[in-house]
Amino acid sequence: NAGVTQTPKFQVLKTGQSMTLQCAQDMNHEYMSWYRQDPGMGLRLIHYSVGAGITDQGEVPNGYNVSRSTTEDFPLRLLSAAPSQTSVYFCASSYAVGFQETQYFGPGTRLLVL
Amino acid sequence: AQKVTQAQTEISVVEKEDVTLDCVYETRDTTYYLFWYKQPPSGELVFLIRRNSFDEQNEISGRYSWNFQKSTSSFNFTITASQVVDSAVYFCALSEARNTGNQFYFGTGTSLTVIP
Numbered sequence: 500n501a502g503v504t505q506t507p508k509f510q511v512l513k514t515g516q517s518m519t520l521q522c523a524q525d526m527n528h529e530y531m532s533w534y535r536q537d538p539g540m541g542l543r544l545i546h547y548s549v550g551a552g553i554t555d556q557g558e559v560p561n562g563y564n565v566s567r568s569t570t571e572d573f574p575l576r577l578l579s580a581a582p583s584q585t586s587v588y589f590c591a592s593s594y595a596v597g598f599q600e601t602q603y604f605g606p607g608t609r610l611l612v613l
Numbered sequence: 614a615q616k617v618t619q620a621q622t623e624i625s626v627v628e629k630e631d632v633t634l635d636c637v638y639e640t641r642d643t644t645y646y647l648f649w650y651k652q653p654p655s656g657e658l659v660f661l662i663r664r665n666s667f668d669e670q671n672e673i674s675g676r677y678s679w680n681f682q683k684s685t686s687s688f689n690f691t692i693t694a695s696q697v698v699d700s701a702v703y704f705c706a707l708s709e710a711r712n713t714g715n716q717f718y719f720g721t722g723t724s725l726t727v728i729p
Contacts, residue, residue, distance in 0.1 A: 530715050541617075541704065541719035557716060589658060593715055598708040599646050599665065600715050604658035 500525050503605035505590050511611045512580040520575040520608050522590030530593045530600065531573040535559065535586040536607075542589065548573055549596045580612045616640065617707050619720035626695050627728050634690040634723045636705030642666075645709045647681065647688045648717065652702040664688065695727045 506521045524531065532547035534557075544557030548567040562584060564576040573592075577584060588608045593600035618637045626632045638647065649661040662672065664681050672679045676693045692699050702724045706717040 532715065539721055541721045542717070543719075544716050547715065587656070591658075596715060598710045598715060599663075600708075601648065601660055601663050602715060602717060603660060604650075606657045609656075 502526065503590055503592050503603055505588075505605040505608050507608060508606070509609050509611075511613065512577075513613055514581060516580050517576070517578050518580065520577075520588055520590075520610070522573045522575065522605060523571050524573075524590075524592040525571065526592065526594070526603075527570060528592035528594050528603075529570070530596050530602075531567065532557070532591050532602065533563070533565065533573070533575045534589045534591065536589060537586050545575065545588075577610075580610075582612045584610065585612045586610060615720075616718040617705055617720035619703075619705055619723050621723045622721070623724045623726070625726045625728060628697060629694050631691060631693050632695050632725065632727075634692075634703050634705075634725065636688045636690065636720060638686050638688065638705070638707045638718075640686075640707060640709055642709050645707060648706040648708070649679070649688075649690050650704045650706065652704065652722070654701070658704070661690075692725075695725075697727050697729050700725060700727045 503524045533545040534542040536542045543559050546565040548554045551570050554565050567573050590605040591602040593602045616639050645666045647664045651659045678691045680689045702722045704722045705720045
């Protein structure tokens with residue numbers, strides 16, 4: 500298994516540009532999520548999905564959209580990038596939905612918005 | 614209020630020293646889970662351990678050990694005989710049953726540097 504994969508690894512955007520961060524997992528995990536990591540703030544939940552066709556907002560959803568058309572993929576869209584979205588983005592997945600589940604993280608995407 | 618507090622922002626130790634990373638959490642739930650993750654310089658997040666609130670037994674895995682004390686709401690992580698490869702940022706996280714999703718509340722991390 501490749502586990503959780505993310506592309507791209509690095510991206511530079513100009514303010515106002517849009518882009519999609521890709522996330523895929525090959526473990527047939529039910530739950531997937533996106534976090535952002537900022538210095539001194541740990542990781543914060545952006546959006547999550549409890550299964551194909553079902554998504555919901557996390558702690559910091561503004562400026563981001565998600566969809567989950569398949570179990571494997573969970574892309575994160577930035578509609579109009581802002582410098583405040585400069586961050587490292589992590590996708591995570593877990594086998595099932597439930598607070599007892601361990602989440603496994605992808606390698607991250609480092610995003611710089613100028 | 615911060616649900617998970619890692620008061621030590623940065624720690625430096627000399628190789629072979631023991632080091633303890635502190636984690637204090639806040640929850641009103643009786644059932645919850647605690648986790649530790651390691652983030653090496655390469656950037657990925659590596660799962661280390663999961664512990665549920667009903668299991669207060671200390672756990673040892675090689676040079677790593679964890680001390681869970683509900684009375685003080687702490688879940689501390691000790692590395693014995695530290696090595697350079699232990700240099701990383703370590704995150705403690707809390708998961709509560711009240712969550713609508715599998716949300717983790719992460720601490721802000723402790724950056725550990727092991728000096729050869």
